[in-house]
Amino acid sequence: MMKASTTAIVLRYVALLFITLLTVGPFLWLLSTSLKSGSENIFQYPPVLLPEMPTLDNFTRVLDSQPFALYLKNSLVVALLSVSANLIFASLAAYPLARMEFKGKNIIFIIILSSMMIPFQLLMIPVYNIAIGLGLQNSYLGLVLPHACTAFGIFLMRQAFMGIPNALEESALIEGLNRLQIWWYVLLPLVKPSLAALAIFSFIAVWGDFLWPLIILDDPNYYTLPLGVNRLANTFSMDWRLVAAGAVFSIIPIFMVFIFSQKYFIEGAVKGAVKG
Amino acid sequence: MFKNNNIVAYLFLIPACSILGAFVLYPMLHAFFTSLTDYNMITESHFVGMDNYRQLIDDPFFWDALINSFLYMICVVPVLVIAPIFLALLVNQPLPGIKIIRALFYLPVITSLVVTGLIWKWVYEEKGILNYLLISLGITDTPVAFLTDPTNALFSVMAVTIWTGMGYYMVIYLAGLQSIPRDLYEAAEVNGVSKWQQTLHITIPLLKPSIAIVSVMSSIAAMKVFEEVYVMTQGGPLDATKTLVYFIYQSAFEEFEMGYASAAGVILFLFTLCLSLINLLILRKK
Numbered sequence: 416m417m418k419a420s421t422t423a424i425v426l427r428y429v430a431l432l433f434i435t436l437l438t439v440g441p442f443l444w445l446l447s448t449s450l451k452s453g454s455e456n457i458f459q460y461p462p463v464l465l466p467e468m469p470t471l472d473n474f475t476r477v478l479d480s481q482p483f484a485l486y487l488k489n490s491l492v493v494a495l496l497s498v499s500a501n502l503i504f505a506s507l508a509a510y511p512l513a514r515m516e517f518k519g520k521n522i523i524f525i526i527i528l529s530s531m532m533i534p535f536q537l538l539m540i541p542v543y544n545i546a547i548g549l550g551l552q553n554s555y556l557g558l559v560l561p562h563a564c565t566a567f568g569i570f571l572m573r574q575a576f577m578g579i580p581n582a583l584e585e586s587a588l589i590e591g592l593n594r595l596q597i598w599w600y601v602l603l604p605l606v607k608p609s610l611a612a613l614a615i616f617s618f619i620a621v622w623g624d625f626l627w628p629l630i631i632l633d634d635p636n637y638y639t640l641p642l643g644v645n646r647l648a649n650t651f652s653m654d655w656r657l658v659a660a661g662a663v664f665s666i667i668p669i670f671m672v673f674i675f676s677q678k679y680f681i682e683g684a685v686k687g688a689v690k691g
Numbered sequence: 692m693f694k695n696n697n698i699v700a701y702l703f704l705i706p707a708c709s710i711l712g713a714f715v716l717y718p719m720l721h722a723f724f725t726s727l728t729d730y731n732m733i734t735e736s737h738f739v740g741m742d743n744y745r746q747l748i749d750d751p752f753f754w755d756a757l758i759n760s761f762l763y764m765i766c767v768v769p770v771l772v773i774a775p776i777f778l779a780l781l782v783n784q785p786l787p788g789i790k791i792i793r794a795l796f797y798l799p800v801i802t803s804l805v806v807t808g809l810i811w812k813w814v815y816e817e818k819g820i821l822n823y824l825l826i827s828l829g830i831t832d833t834p835v836a837f838l839t840d841p842t843n844a845l846f847s848v849m850a851v852t853i854w855t856g857m858g859y860y861m862v863i864y865l866a867g868l869q870s871i872p873r874d875l876y877e878a879a880e881v882n883g884v885s886k887w888q889q890t891l892h893i894t895i896p897l898l899k900p901s902i903a904i905v906s907v908m909s910s911i912a913a914m915k916v917f918e919e920v921y922v923m924t925q926g927g928p929l930d931a932t933k934t935l936v937y938f939i940y941q942s943a944f945e946e947f948e949m950g951y952a953s954a955a956g957v958i959l960f961l962f963t964l965c966l967s968l969i970n971l972l973i974l975r976k977k
Contacts, residue, residue, distance in 0.1 A: 430781055431792055438858070439795055441810045442819055448813065458818045461827070508707035511700035517696055522881035523704065530715045536915055536936045537956035540943050541725065548713040564710040594699050623803035625918050630944055641805040645922065648809055655813055662806045669801050677794055680801070681862055 432577075442666075449473050449659035457655055473660035477647065483664055485636065486643035490668075491620060492555055493639055497562040497621045498614050505568030505613065506576075506606070510598050513576035514584065524573075531566040535626070543630050562621050566570040568613050575609035576602060611679040615672075619680075622669055640665040657665065722960075726953035743954035753955065755930055756938035759845060761935060762911040767849050771856045771909040772902060778857060780890065793865075804855065808922030811851045812838065815923075841931035842957065844924055848932050851919050856912070860905045867901030867962035868894065900973070907970040911963050915923040933961050 443464065450473070451457055451466040477483060511517060512524050524571060541563055551557030579602060587597045601608070625641045638646065647661040673680055725744055730736035747753045782793045799807060814821050815837035822834040839848040871894065879889045917936040920926060926933035926941070933941075939959065942954035 424786070426785065427781060428785065431786075431852065434781075435792060435795055439787045439853075441814050442798065444814060445810050446968075458816075460818075460823060462820045462823050504707040504710060507703050511703045515696055515700045517700035518752050520700070523708070526716070527708075527711065530711055530719075532964055533715060533719050534911075534915055534956075534960060534963050536917070536939055537953075537960045538715060538718045539723050540939075540949055540956065541721035542714055543944075544721075544949075545713070545718065560710070563714075564707045566711060566715075569707060590900075594703070619801055623801075623805075625803065625805050625921075626940075629921075641803045644803075644809065645805050648922070655816075658809060659813065662809050666802055666806055669803075670798070671800050673794075673797075680797065686903060 421543075445659050447661055448655055449663045451656055452654065453656070474664065477657050477664065480650070481643060481647055481661070482490060482635070483643060483661065486638050486640045487667075487668065489555075489558075489637055490639040493558045493562075494618055494621045495587070496559045498617050500559065500563040501565060501568050501617045502610055502614060504564040506603065506610065507570045507598070508564075508569045509572035509576055510594075510602065513573045514579075523532050527569055531570070535561075539626065539630060546631055553601055553632055553637050555637070557631050558628055558637070558639070562617070562624070565617065568617065569643045571609060571613050572606065575606040608679075613674070615679045618672070619669070631633045640668075664684045722953050723957055725950055730950040730953075731947050732949060736950065739950070743951050746951065747954055747958070752930065752933070753938060755944075756933045756935050757958075759931075759933055760914055760916070760935040762845065763852075763916055764910055766846070767852050767856075767913045768906065768909045770853050772906050773859055773904070774853075775857055775860035776864050776895075776898065776902070777862045779826045779868055780894070782861070783865060783868050796861060799855045802855075802857040802963050804918035805922050808852060808919050809880055811847075811854070812923050814824060815847060830899050832875065838924055839928055841929045844928060844931045848916075848919050848923055851923070852913070852916060855919075856909060860909065863905055864901050871897045903973040904970070907966055907973070911966050914959065914963055914966070 447464050447466060448457055450469040450471070452468050452470045452472060454465075455467050462474065508527075512520065512527075521631075538561075546552060546557050546560070549557075558578050583601055583605075584597055587601045592600065623641060624639075625645070628637075628639050628642050632642065635643075635646065644658075644665050648658050651657045727740060727741050728736045729742070778796065782789055782796065790907060802810075813819060816822070817834045817836060817839075821837070822831075825835065826833075827829045836843060838844050875893050875897075876889055879893060886890075915936055916934050918941065920932050920934055921936050921940075924932040926937050927961050935955065936959065939955045942948045942955060
């Protein structure tokens with residue numbers, strides 16, 4: 416490629432800097448507010464980004480007034496259960512759809528695919544009634560079940576399995592492995608990148624989910640972080656320092672996960688694009 | 692290979708299919724059925740035919756919500772289809788530090804919408820930082836009531852949806868950009884075609900499939916907006932930000948008019964179904 420002129424490069428960096436400010440600025444403002452002490456005016460003109468006397472007071476006050484450690488635990492439990500269920504069920508179902516011939520294969524696949532088009536906002540009313548009927552209100556199982564298997568996951572894993580050469584599976588069959596063993600020992604290790612992408616994709620969805628927990632929970636002991644933050648905002652609507660501290664507390668885990676598995680986040684997003 | 696293939700295949704499918712059946716397919720049929728009843732969780736439910744749908748047509752609040760949702764789509768989708776292309780072009784260059792910048796652009800995507808909503812509610816405060824910036828840049832004299840003025844509120848919420856979506860659609864375009872063969876640009880370069888012309892005549896046309904996908908995805912997402920509204924405005928002021936999903940939520944879980952809410956849900960489904968079918972047609976063509 417031709418070398419871009421210096422002005423062009425400078426212009427690009429200016430544009431990038433502007434957009435970075437637009438993207439990261441609100442986060443920094445939130446962080447700054449959460450670190451400001453009670454004696455500092457958070458509405459002062461002009462606004463000050465660096466707190467005069469940075470303090471973790473707001474965080475301790477939030478943790479004292481609301482069980483944020485519990486919210487964090489709930490979020491982690493629900494996310495881990497949902498992601499593992501999703502990975503197992505989706506890759507189980509994807510195996511025959513990708514690599515076996517059986518009666519009704521096409522119709523089953525089409526039904527699974529078309530279920531992707533049904534918005535949860537239509538399903539939430541009957542799913543709520545079913546969950547209540549099964550006694551799943553205020554339980555981890557109730558939070559997890561609607562996320563436990565996604566048609567998108569099946570679709571993604573089917574694509575991954577279809578790319579594996581037949582010879583591998585045939586030689587495993589000759590060696591006397593059964594289908595479940597083949598699935599576990601031969602196929603799954605070969606689709607690790609897709610599993611990782613699916614894991615990340617469903618993790619973001621569950622971690623940020625608000626509507627379903629909002630409907631199915633009324634006991635704060637089962638609140639996940641988004642509900643906890645919302646509750647905090649309702650309790651302390653006047654005190655932005657505390658709201659900001661709670662919000663910062665709730666983003667830290669997902670930002671950490673993001674830093675360590677960036678590649679898969681991006682892959683998950685791209686693969687998710689076929690979903691629609 | 693094996694004779695009992697059928698049974699083995701079904702065994703593998705059972706867990707996934709029972710969950711999808713119980714939490715997607717059966718509920719869908721149930722939602723259609725409920726939309727034909729006056730189910731409200733308290734009194735016994737009766738079959739009422741198309742009454743709920745007739746009532747919806749006469750309900751000015753439903754029309755407000757529907758119009759708000761369409762307005763949302765009309766305003767948000769063009770921005771989310773076009774702006775991320777430029778963003779992707781900008782970060783697709785081999786500049787030092789570009790990987791970090793790309794990652795930063797993705798942060799709003801992974802942040803839960805509740806937190807995003809709160810961040811922006813704080814930024815939008817009357818004496819908040821955005822008003823300070825606008826006033827000191829001379830764009831406005833008096834603070835803007837972003838979320839408390841009915842004429843501004845919907846647009847302020849839209850801006851948050853756009854802020855959240857940018858990074859996501861940027862990544863999709865980035866994948867599209869990287870699949871364009873390099874030699875096309877090299878050939879253009881040899882023939883003295885300017886960078887801008889290359890973008891216009893090579894990049895944009897070859898990006899068409901991605902553009903189509905982003906259009907449909909962002910339209911469906913716009914029809915389903917809920918969290919931003921719930922956290923920032925609760926549908927107000929004066930119902931100015933009440934969207935279709937917010938309407939469904941309120942009817943179902945605040946007024947417990949489950950039958951009525953289901954009817955509105957079915958209408959939402961019909962709209963998103965049309966959009967999904969368009970998506971399918973596009974993918975088929977590809």
